[in-house]
Amino acid sequence: MPRKTYPRDRFDDLPVSSGRVGAHRAENPRMRGWLVFAWAVVATVVLVALGIFASLIVSGRVTLFPTPVPTFASTPDVQPTLDTSYTVVVLNATGQSGLASSVKDQLVTAGFKADAVFASQAGTSDFAQTTVYYPTAADEAAALGLADLVGGARTELNDAYLRTTDPTAAHQLTLVIGLDHLASPSPTP
Known part of the structure; x- marks a missing residue:
């Protein structure tokens, strides 16, 4: 095959000792190991x-994301105490007449002063459960003692039945006799 000759151009004048010919990337700098x-x-x-x-x-x-565990503060157990120094208001909330007077007699027999126990009819005659209401937390032990005396009544912190508006003079318990008292036999003191 015959060799062709091309006309001379600017690439023919490159120096021979340049070392690199073509498109090459630059050297990587030395990485520190x-x-x-x-x-x-x-x-x-x-x-x-x-x-x-x-x-x-x-x-x-x-x-x-844990769900918080509720903590319950233990409440100290209050021991029932029959404190006869309290004034007791007995309200008959049943249809049976004379029940408040018989409960008053039961309380007087247990040691309450006759002039510190007041018996009366309530404004209703269909109260379901016999309840002892006490006005302050300090009266809870006496309320529990009275509830045990009348045969397992429930107790509730409520000052709605106070006979006085002075909360410092509130040394009073209110016993509302409910229909459940008719069904259960009266305990003997």
């Missing part, structure tokens, strides 16, 4: 920690 190693260690530690944390979540040992 310790920096690469440090980044590799950091990445390994982070990935291992994330893997352990994810496995704990999947296995149920760690909960991301």
Whole structure:
């Protein structure tokens, strides 16, 4: 095959000792080996920690958003005490007449002063459960004692039945006799 000759152009005048010919990328600067190693260690530690944390979540040992557990404060147990120094208002909230007077007699027999126990009819005759109302938390033990005396009445903190508007003079319990008192036999003191 015959050799062709081409006309001379500017590329024919390049120096022969330039070393590199064509499109080449520049040399990478020398990387510091310790920096690469440090980044590799950091990445390994982070990935291992994330893997352990994810496995704990999947296995149920760690909960991301736990529901709060309600805490209950224990209330001290109040022991029933029959305190005969209280004034007692007995209200008959049943249809049976004379029930308030018989309960008053029962309280006087148990040690309450006759002039400190007041018997009366309530404004209703269909009160369901016999209840002892006491005006302050300090009166709870005496209310429980009175409830036990009349045969297991329930107690409630409520000052609606106070005969006086002065809360410091409120040394009073109110016993509202309900229909359940008719069904149960009266306890003997």
